[in-house]
Amino acid sequence: MRLNASVALCLLTSAANALPQPQQPAATATLPSEPASDTAAASSQLDELSKYAQSLANSSLTSSKRAACNIANVAIRREWGSLSNKERKAYTDAVLCLQAKKARYPTSIFPGVRSRFDDFVGTHINQTTFIHYTGTFLAWHRYFTYEYEQSLRNECGYTGYQPYWDWSKTAASGLTKSPILDGSQFSMSGDGEFVSGKGNVVLGGNGLPDLPLPPGSGGGCVKSGPFKDMKVNLGPVALALTDGTTVSNGDGLGYNPRCLKRDLTDAINQRFANASSVVSLILKNKNIYDFQMVMQGIPGSGSIGVHGGGHYAMGGDPGRDVFTSPGDPLFYLHHGMIDRTWWIWQLLDQKERTGAKGISGTGTFLNTPPSANTTLETPIDLGLAAGTVVKMKDLMSTTAGPFCYIYL
Ligand SMILES: *[C@@H]1O[C@H](CO)[C@@H](O)[C@H](O)[C@H]1NC(C)=O
Ligand SMILES: *[C@@H]1O[C@H](CO)[C@@H](O)[C@H](O)[C@H]1NC(C)=O
Ligand SMILES: *[C@@H]1O[C@H](CO)[C@@H](O)[C@H](O)[C@H]1NC(C)=O
Ligand SMILES: *[C@@H]1O[C@H](CO)[C@@H](O)[C@H](O)[C@H]1NC(C)=O
Secondary structure (H helix, E strand, O other): OOOOHHHHHHHHHHHOOOOOOOOOOOOHHHOEEEEEEEEHHHHHHHHHHHHHHHHHHHHHHOOOOOOOOOOOOEEOOOOOHHHOOHHHHHHHHHHHHHHHHHOOOOOOOOOOOOOOOHHHHHHHHHHHHHHHOOOOOOHHHHHHHHHHHHHHHHHOOOOOOOOOHHHHHHHHHHHHHHHOOOOOOOOOOOOOOOOOOOOOOEEEOOOOOEEOOOOOOEEEEEOOOOOOOEEEEOOOOOOOOOOEEEEEOOOOOOOOEEEEOOOOHHHHHHOOOHHHHHHHHHHHOOOOHHHHHHOOOOOOOOOOHHHHHHHHHOOOEEEOOOOHHHHHHHHHHHHHHHHHHHHHHOOOOOOHOOHHOOOOOOOOHHOOOOOOOOOOOOEEEOOOOOOOOHHHHHHOOOOOOOOOOOOO
């Protein structure tokens, strides 16, 4: 049985008319509990989970226009493929605008930064080891993506919201056949130019077993679509190459202009970020520790999770560099989906998963070197890139704190 439209509509209407609002609709029993291994079946399970999350998020919003976040002003983030060509172009135009705007970071702090877009890349590079495999991973990237969206809106006149890349759709269609990456003027640009004779990318190291990942269908500079002329100015710091080695340019904050490279890799998308991977991640992991570890890939397990799946499916430079990855504008659509996946998971047990029990981990990469546990009071600071210093507790809900958005 599925959560049908009338149940959802009923939730929405009753929420709009009455306070207090219903918290756990009776529809819970109709949700999938076991992830389907068949990707088509899993795909409709993901739709059901998404609709359920929407109905709960909607029912927690009041119709009172006096409330800071209400049913009339809630921002709606949508999947790239469901945007019109005009909306897609408005988004990429705004990104190009950010890439043409003067940086806030002086070169005395981050020498390689050349634009507002780079302010975000520099901040991510500088904080990489404090925001991955930490207690802040999901919330930090939620805030980062939100502030990027706000900069597009407030500094570049964009009137839409942050779109996302649903990996389960590209796993089914093929990356270069998707509206996000088909290379047209209404895409996020496509693959890099084909480079022959590539070997595997090899992850692992540091005492972990090698994890070879296949190369993709490009490898060279992106030559079509809105970002064909863009310059990547920062990095790399730990860029995995297709000869099994890794290259770096010091701390990655120096000026190192080069083309945007991609190496779109369907095999990686399909293996780590198909519809079953997403549904299984959401349904099988009941606490935040397991959820965020499986999402990022448990080191040594042979899995890079949906998070790694999206990044390495992009491939190229800076796509295969954890530090510099926001240097590819597709990063923000990927992290839109990461955030959406967390959002769906949180709404399945809202009270538990948006509070103190929704946080696990410390302030350092796999707690190395050891550091204090992340708590609701831990500050999150994006430096000069954007925003004010906020606390973890401000970032746990997309509708209850400073944020006001949902995902369709
Ligand atoms: C939630 O609200 C949004 C915005 O009004 C609407 O587009 C969406 O269909 C609603 N979803 C559900 C499941 O009620
Ligand atoms: C889907 O992803 C899971 C890992 O999340 C993997 O085990 C499975 O083999 C993948 N399915 C297909 C059809 O590739
Ligand atoms: C930090 O978190 C771990 C794991 O949840 C817990 O065992 C430990 O007691 C916590 N440390 C402090 C100082 O609260
Ligand atoms: C870089 O990151 C460190 C550690 O989070 C922080 O203390 C420092 O202020 C950051 N530098 C800049 C310029 O933002």
